[in-house]
Amino acid sequence: MSKEVKAWAATSPEKIEPLRITRRALDDEDVAIDIKFAGICHSDIHTVRSEWKKTEYPLVVGHEIAGTVSAVGKNVTKFNVGDRVGVGCMVNSCRKCENCKEGEEQYCLNMVETYNAKDPKDGTITQGGYSKYIVVDQAFVLTIPESLPLDKAAPLLCAGITVFSPLNHWHAGPGKRVGIIGLGGLGHVAVKIAKALGSEVTVFSQTASKKELALQFGADTYVTTSDPKAFDGLGRKFDIILNTVSAKVPLEKYLSSLRRDGSLIQVGVPPEPLQIPPFSLLPQRNGIHGTLIGGIAETQKMLDLCGEKQIFPEIEVVPASYINEAYDRVVKSQVKFRFVIDVSTI
Numbered sequence: 001m002s003k004e005v006k007a008w009a010a011t012s013p014e015k016i017e018p019l020r021i022t023r024r025a026l027d028d029e030d031v032a033i034d035i036k037f038a039g040i041c042h043s044d045i046h047t048v049r050s051e052w053k054k055t056e057y058p059l060v061v062g063h064e065i066a067g068t069v070s071a072v073g074k075n076v077t078k079f080n081v082g083d084r085v086g087v088g089c090m091v092n093s094c095r096k097c098e099n100c101k102e103g104e105e106q107y108c109l110n111m112v113e114t115y116n117a118k119d120p121k122d123g124t125i126t127q128g129g130y131s132k133y134i135v136v137d138q139a140f141v142l143t144i145p146e147s148l149p150l151d152k153a154a155p156l157l158c159a160g161i162t163v164f165s166p167l168n169h170w171h172a173g174p175g176k177r178v179g180i181i182g183l184g185g186l187g188h189v190a191v192k193i194a195k196a197l198g199s200e201v202t203v204f205s206q207t208a209s210k211k212e213l214a215l216q217f218g219a220d221t222y223v224t225t226s227d228p229k230a231f232d233g234l235g236r237k238f239d240i241i242l243n244t245v246s247a248k249v250p251l252e253k254y255l256s257s258l259r260r261d262g263s264l265i266q267v268g269v270p271p272e273p274l275q276i277p278p279f280s281l282l283p284q285r286n287g288i289h290g291t292l293i294g295g296i297a298e299t300q301k302m303l304d305l306c307g308e309k310q311i312f313p314e315i316e317v318v319p320a321s322y323i324n325e326a327y328d329r330v331v332k333s334q335v336k337f338r339f340v341i342d343v344s345t346i
């Protein structure tokens, strides 16, 4: 049977407020999840404010979902009632294309996002995690290891995989030098994961104010980019530079500090086009790439690594009544480092 559940929904670009929504009845492949925590991602804010594509109101956002299984469909083999589980940015895909078959469901042309997308199972618009309960196909549900607290696991489901996937794909690890631009919600997790993978890590940040934290998170080196001499002496040192900043960053100096075949990978989403002087790419066969979250198997690998190495995002747990204020603080960069909603307050 379908179920009416409590949620906090965007009723307009300006406001998120309590609303009851209906979740579909479980089909044979579905897992029902009692949500315990939901992270607040900057993408939620862009979507609520209709800044990326047209948003259908009312809409429940949230794609960093952690909770426990409360029921399973009859063909569900991966999960049992009571299991600790997570759901990230997607809830379905075609399962037939080459991207799906190769475990890169996030690049499926028919990938279904966790909110504001058409659900192929019932034709409704998908509703995200700022809610007590969700129904998701077992193929898109992740296991959260016992060693990861659910509140801290939530941000890993978007922020964590967003930085893990490029580090994994471009082979961060022992003997590799990784630069991370920005030490916010994405950047701080990137530092911890790159370090756990065995890389040498440098953080680039505009001011010196985050130096102590960066070193505490495991960074080996900290570069204050507002210093005119910041890049002097760096040479061509980096195998991978991950740009996590969603504002304009002059990329030329970063590209010129990549080794031969090194890559600059863009995960931040600034509003204006990137400016890339061609001569910063040519001399050492460097690349610039974009990347989007990660596949389901890769997301599980990231959660398992974070459980094993005890990698936790820095979070501030807030009640649902604080969501609107939290959004304002995220936009003003006044958050350290990720807000997580305590869903018991919904």
Ligand SMILES: [Zn+2]
Binding pocket: 041, 042, 043, 044, 063, 089, 158, 159
């Ligand atoms: Zn996100």
Ligand SMILES: [Zn+2]
Binding pocket: 093, 094, 095, 096, 097, 098, 099, 100, 101, 105, 108, 109, 110, 111
């Ligand atoms: Zn597909």
